[in-house]
Amino acid sequence: MSAAGTHSGYDLDDPRERARLRALRDFGLPDGEHPAADDLSALVAVAAAAAGVPTAAIHLLAGDEQRALATVGFEIAALPRRDSMCSIIVDEPRPVVVADAREDPRFSANPFVREGRIRFYAAFQLRTDADVSIGTLCVFDDRPHVLGAEQRSLLQALADRVVGVLELDRRVRALSDEVRALEEVRAGLRADNESLRAFAGQVSHDLRAPLSTMTLSLELLGVGLAQGWSPPDLEPVLARALRGATRMRGVVENLFVHATGAPASPHPVDLGSLVEDAREDLGPALDGVDVTARALPVVVADGPLLRLVLQNLLSNAAKFTATEHGGQVTVTASRRDRSWLVEVADHGRGVPEAERERVFEAFARVGEHEALAPGTGLGLATCRAIIEAHGGRIGLRETAGGGATVWFELPDPR
CATH class of the missing domain: 3.30.565.10 (Histidine kinase-like ATPase, C-terminal domain)
Incomplete structure (x- = not known):
């Protein structure tokens, strides 16, 4: 419902606009209903009550659109930036409170103001920890209105709370992503451990047979030498031991190439x-x-x-x-x-x-x-x-x- 006549308020080459879009992406906004929609709706309702007006909204400025993250008193989800009142003042250093928008040259040409749908307008910028304004918490009425100092202070605190809710959700999502990544790593390590366990067992199996052949053959060779066997009797025993060594070498060579590349x-x-x-x-x-x-x-x-x-x-x-x-x-x-x-x-x-x-x-x-x-x-x-x-x-x-x-x-x- 916020508007600004012919003022577009949107220039993609403006560093502030690029920073705004980056911040919105970090918050996962705007992208359908927000996970904290109930909390945000409650904050908007409190803002309207605190200002003593029937309508309030959390507006985000994303590219060439203004989108409502939560509203009370109306149901306009999005409108072009050229019709956005919030787009005009989103980068102002302080909140903007206008008792009668018809008398403010920034807003007097706005179609909502000309039609009499907005007279009182107050906007409190939603600033991130990096001092990027992503939108506003705004309250408005079709009649002139004045905010007292206590009301302004409360509305500013509510705007800060909106950013806090968004930041908390971002951190929860980031933590969830980290937990999922850790779970994937853990699952991968578990699978690797199972593979290594199976591999170690298989290698042990493959080495055990030729090692046993070598051990028995060498033991028999020792017996033969002690008993004075002739060379023709010793040759098959030695050949058996050498074959066991050859088989072991094959296993070891495969392991070496697999581990070091080729x-x-x-x-x-x-x-x-x-x-x-x-x-x-x-x-x-x-x-x-x-x-x-x-x-x-x-x-x-x-x-x-x-x-x-x-x-x-x-x-x-x-x-x-x-x-x-x-x-x-x-x-x-x-x-x-x-x-x-x-x-x-x-x-x-x-x-x-x-x-x-x-x-x-x-x-x-x-x-x-x-x-x-x-x-x-x-x-x-x-x-x-x-x-x-x-x-x-x-x-x-x-x-x-x-x-x-x-x-x-x-x-x-x-």
């Missing part, structure tokens, strides 16, 4: 030689599986890291191929425009299409594969980290005739 130092390496190295490292893990490497090229890669990729892929392929009934694993490479495409194919159970991306996530285990071939769930995640460190890509598709083919692409500008 800083690659590419140089020309023979892919065929790396496959042979990986086969030798895996040893008995490949029993019953025929690994065939077909005409593998020299590629540009970090040799030790690429060997770890091949070791993981051959180990995975062997687990699931051997689980079926024994079978063949094939390693092939084909030239692309500026890269090499390397594929490791098995003919085991394969991986459902919906799970083919997830298997490259750390700690991911897919359905029945977990029971068939327990592990840390780091192997393929390690492979992806290494291949991406080389600027390449890695993926999984179905092998023709059944099974899984893991492929990776290595850039090679030569």
